Amino acid sequence: MKLKIKRELLLENLNKVSKAISTKNLIPTLAGIKFDLTKEGLTLTASNNDITIQKFIKIEEDNMSVEKEGIIIIQGKEILDIVRIIKEEEINIEVIDELKVLIYTDDEKIKYDLNVINKNEYPNVNLEKSDNYVVISSEQLLNIVKETAFATSTDESRPVLTGINFKINGDILECSATDSYRLAKKEIRLTKPVEEIYNIIIPGKNIIEFSRIIDGEEEIKLHIFNNKILLEENDLLFQSRLISGNYPNTSKLIPEDSILKITGNLSQLYNVIEQASILTTDKEKNIVSLSTNGNLLIVKSVSNEKGKAEMKMNIEKNNNEDITIAFSAKYMMEALNALNTENIEMSFVGEVKPITLKNTEEDGLIQLVVPIRTY
Amino acid sequence: MKLKIKRELLLENLNKVSKAISTKNLIPTLAGIKFDLTKEGLTLTASNNDITIQKFIKIEEDNMSVEKEGIIIIQGKEILDIVRIIKEEEINIEVIDELKVLIYTDDEKIKYDLNVINKNEYPNVNLEKSDNYVVISSEQLLNIVKETAFATSTDESRPVLTGINFKINGDILECSATDSYRLAKKEIRLTKPVEEIYNIIIPGKNIIEFSRIIDGEEEIKLHIFNNKILLEENDLLFQSRLISGNYPNTSKLIPEDSILKITGNLSQLYNVIEQASILTTDKEKNIVSLSTNGNLLIVKSVSNEKGKAEMKMNIEKNNNEDITIAFSAKYMMEALNALNTENIEMSFVGEVKPITLKNTEEDGLIQLVVPIRTY
Numbered sequence: 001m002k003l004k005i006k007r008e009l010l011l012e013n014l015n016k017v018s019k020a021i022s023t024k025n026l027i028p029t030l031a032g033i034k035f036d037l038t039k040e041g042l043t044l045t046a047s048n049n050d051i052t053i054q055k056f057i058k059i060e061e062d063n064m065s066v067e068k069e070g071i072i073i074i075q076g077k078e079i080l081d082i083v084r085i086i087k088e089e090e091i092n093i094e095v096i097d098e099l100k101v102l103i104y105t106d107d108e109k110i111k112y113d114l115n116v117i118n119k120n121e122y123p124n125v126n127l128e129k130s131d132n133y134v135v136i137s138s139e140q141l142l143n144i145v146k147e148t149a150f151a152t153s154t155d156e157s158r159p160v161l162t163g164i165n166f167k168i169n170g171d172i173l174e175c176s177a178t179d180s181y182r183l184a185k186k187e188i189r190l191t192k193p194v195e196e197i198y199n200i201i202i203p204g205k206n207i208i209e210f211s212r213i214i215d216g217e218e219e220i221k222l223h224i225f226n227n228k229i230l231l232e233e234n235d236l237l238f239q240s241r242l243i244s245g246n247y248p249n250t251s252k253l254i255p256e257d258s259i260l261k262i263t264g265n266l267s268q269l270y271n272v273i274e275q276a277s278i279l280t281t282d283k284e285k286n287i288v289s290l291s292t293n294g295n296l297l298i299v300k301s302v303s304n305e306k307g308k309a310e311m312k313m314n315i316e317k318n319n320n321e322d323i324t325i326a327f328s329a330k331y332m333m334e335a336l337n338a339l340n341t342e343n344i345e346m347s348f349v350g351e352v353k354p355i356t357l358k359n360t361e362e363d364g365l366i367q368l369v370v371p372i373r374t375y
Numbered sequence: 376m377k378l379k380i381k382r383e384l385l386l387e388n389l390n391k392v393s394k395a396i397s398t399k400n401l402i403p404t405l406a407g408i409k410f411d412l413t414k415e416g417l418t419l420t421a422s423n424n425d426i427t428i429q430k431f432i433k434i435e436e437d438n439m440s441v442e443k444e445g446i447i448i449i450q451g452k453e454i455l456d457i458v459r460i461i462k463e464e465e466i467n468i469e470v471i472d473e474l475k476v477l478i479y480t481d482d483e484k485i486k487y488d489l490n491v492i493n494k495n496e497y498p499n500v501n502l503e504k505s506d507n508y509v510v511i512s513s514e515q516l517l518n519i520v521k522e523t524a525f526a527t528s529t530d531e532s533r534p535v536l537t538g539i540n541f542k543i544n545g546d547i548l549e550c551s552a553t554d555s556y557r558l559a560k561k562e563i564r565l566t567k568p569v570e571e572i573y574n575i576i577i578p579g580k581n582i583i584e585f586s587r588i589i590d591g592e593e594e595i596k597l598h599i600f601n602n603k604i605l606l607e608e609n610d611l612l613f614q615s616r617l618i619s620g621n622y623p624n625t626s627k628l629i630p631e632d633s634i635l636k637i638t639g640n641l642s643q644l645y646n647v648i649e650q651a652s653i654l655t656t657d658k659e660k661n662i663v664s665l666s667t668n669g670n671l672l673i674v675k676s677v678s679n680e681k682g683k684a685e686m687k688m689n690i691e692k693n694n695n696e697d698i699t700i701a702f703s704a705k706y707m708m709e710a711l712n713a714l715n716t717e718n719i720e721m722s723f724v725g726e727v728k729p730i731t732l733k734n735t736e737e738d739g740l741i742q743l744v745v746p747i748r749t750y
Contacts (some may be wrong), residue, residue, distance in 0.1 A: 078682075113684075305490065312483075
């Protein structure tokens with residue numbers, strides 16, 4: 001293999017695939033990035049037991065020149081460090097023998113002579129595509145991640161809750177995330193209906209990782225298999241395992257009626273909850289109480305040690321009922337954050353029933369926060 | 376005590392004094408900030424066993440209004456969090472009784488009712504000034520910190536090396552820092568000679584803290600006592616303990632002659648050392664070797680596991696000698712960083728003797744790096 005390539009182009013793509021480098025180093029080979037050079041271009045692949053990322057860089061005028069095709073596995077951290085620290089515009093990568101690769105600049109004032117990983121030890125990565133893929137836009141994918149992923153659980157004792165549930169039926173994609181204390185649910189209409197019915201769980205941290213490396217201006221193809229999913233954006237392939245198990249039926253958690261609905265300015269509501277919460281601690285679940293008194297909303301917190309906080313703001317109500325309810329300020333703020341709108345609607349069924357939050361202008365997204373009993 | 380004050384003014388000054396809040400909380404009182412309000416203004420004080428910071432905010436038109444004088448100790452973290460999170464321009468602070476303070480906005484939509492610390496439990500902070508203070512400019516102090524503090528030791532087993540040695544004699548201030556692997560030495564000429572001779576050790580982390588909170592446009596007064604120093608910039612007082620013990624005589628460490636001097640571009644030298652060092656590890660002291668070959672400087676590193684790096688640049692020499700010497704890339708880069716100039720001069724006495732680095736345009740600063748034997 002012998003190649004001259006624009007440094008920034010290589011760096012940008014190494015940064016993407018390197019997200020799949022295993023840092024645990026249980027299998028040293030998985031700390032490597034595979035360079036596969038052909039007359040068509042350079043394919044970079046990195047894989048750990050959880051995800052595989054592959055990026056194809058097509059030869060275009062001036063972006064690289066291939067002198068000799070070939071395959072090599074280079075330590076991911078080292079090649080990234082090197083390509084990052086060189087300031088020159090182009091770098092040369094040249095395989096000397098099966099165990100050595102030279103990385104150097106044209107003037108040879110910078111020269112690295114790296115030991116490589118035996119390519120026979122590298123796992124056979126099978127990135128299978130499906131003919132019946134599902135299509136969503138990058139924007140839709142980014143919204144799903146932003147609006148639901150935060151509500152996944154980090155507790156590995158219930159693995160299904162660490163993922164986002166994707167249910168696809170006809171032209172409806174329904175994404176749910178819950179850690180059993182709150183629920184985020186987003187419904188999307190697909191432009192191209194799907195024949196099969198899908199009900200899968202994608203690991204939350206994997207889809208977050210994918211959302212960080214996409215260009216964000218293209219459509220995304222979802223190739224769904226029994227125990228894995230391949231996400232495709234242009235020349236970027238991202239494969240993740242799926243979480244097996246049954247995802248809880250979240251539809252029945254969402255209250256159908258309410259005793260009171262209030263509407264108010266989202267950022268003002270966020271502020272009063274944040275301001276009330278600063279005397280609370282994470283250890284005590286950052287509990288604040290919310291109560292209505294006519295058109296006044298009062299958010300309070302009490303700490304025996306530190307003191308009391310009390311914030312007020314104006315709201316509108318759909319009837320004359322009043323409510324007092326307590327919840328985790330942290331969870332409520334994350335739910336508000338995900339709604340990303342000017343005004344929101346909060347529905348109450350009672351002081352021990354979930355609080356429903358909705359954007360007043362869009363129906364596709366629901367956030368649910370479970371109250372905390374304080375007595 | 377009753378006070379209305381501009382929020383940003385209070386925040387700015389709380390941020391400064393809060394650097395002395397004890398986070399360890401061994402003595403709960405030391406987590407507090409003392410508010411002392413008189414008709415002249417507000418004095419904020421925070422103190423732990425190591426440093427005391429005091430800031431006086433003078434009443435000026437429109438910056439605050441005092442309704443009732445008084446003293447109160449408020450939890451430092453809480454008052455900082457509150458003043459940070461309130462968005463209004465002015466806030467009110469009102470003591471209700473000996474144990475409660477109200478913090479609120481004019482419209483009372485934001486209200487905190489905080490438990491306070493008993494003022495009788497607060498230590499008696501004695502910030503003594505001396506008539507024979509030493510004067511340096513803020514710029515000189517910032518330079519001392521930037522150019523020497525990094526070379527102090529973090530190893531508490533030899534406490535004197537965790538400080539910066541200040542030796543003052545007549546109009547000469549000599550500052551040294553060493554962890555025994557490198558030495559940074561800065562000499563400054565004082566505008567006002569001093570009668571007494573001083574030889575003190577100021578804890579490195581304390582003077583760094585002070586350098587971060589000064590305005591940087593004023594002169595600094597150093598009030599030096601037997602076991603403490605009071606640093607004064609306008610209305611800011613910063614007291615630190617001094618480290619007791621004898622500081623090593625660093626003058627005799629600096630080689631007087633050399634077998635070879637090289638001069639070269641500092642940032643280029645920094646780059647080649649950094650580029651060579653990326654295959655090395657902190658654990659192995661980031662060893663790189665430097666050798667000259669005519670007017671070529673070659674910096675190399677070798678890692679059995681990863682491979683080899685070799686960088687080249689052009690330099691000038693004062694004679695035809697050549698040298699090969701090895702050192703910690705990290706220490707050399709920190710020394711280069713502190714020199715902050717275009718061209719530097721490196722002097723060698725031999726491959727096991729300290730390397731001297733100097734700015735080619737200024738004589739006051741010397742950096743020494745001890746080589747590492749690699750055989």
